[in-house]
Amino acid sequence: MNDTLPPCPECASIYSYQVDALLTCPECGHEWRAGDPEGAEDGVRDSVGNTLHDGDTVTVIKDLKIKGSSSVVKVGTKVRNIRLVDGDHDIDCKIPGIGQMGLKSQFVKKVSD
Numbered sequence: 001m002n003d004t005l006p007p008c009p010e011c012a013s014i015y016s017y018q019v020d021a022l023l024t025c026p027e028c029g030h031e032w033r034a035g036d037p038e039g040a041e042d043g044v045r046d047s048v049g050n051t052l053h054d055g056d057t058v059t060v061i062k063d064l065k066i067k068g069s070s071s072v073v074k075v076g077t078k079v080r081n082i083r084l085v086d087g088d089h090d091i092d093c094k095i096p097g098i099g100q101m102g103l104k105s106q107f108v109k110k111v112s113d
Ligand SMILES: [Zn+2]
Pocket: 008, 009, 010, 011, 012, 013, 025, 026, 027, 028, 029, 030
């Protein structure tokens, strides 16, 4: 089972082992998240796994009903200058024609602006 684990991104040791969601290298002590070959810090990711950053532009990948109103954010809506926040809706943004609202990162896709 151990042979499916990736080598350590720091020292390339093949003796990494898994503890819960973290992989640990016994040789240099580096810890990183399974499935993240670059060992990057925890980030907010979009529907296809791109890491999102403040100021990114995303598009909405499905129609999203807005609670308490009849408005719908249509699939394909482009949202500029997002801001990442903690919480269930992890993207804070302003949507043209709708205003300030929270989005879930799993319902957006990053676009190059
Ligand atoms: Zn290592």
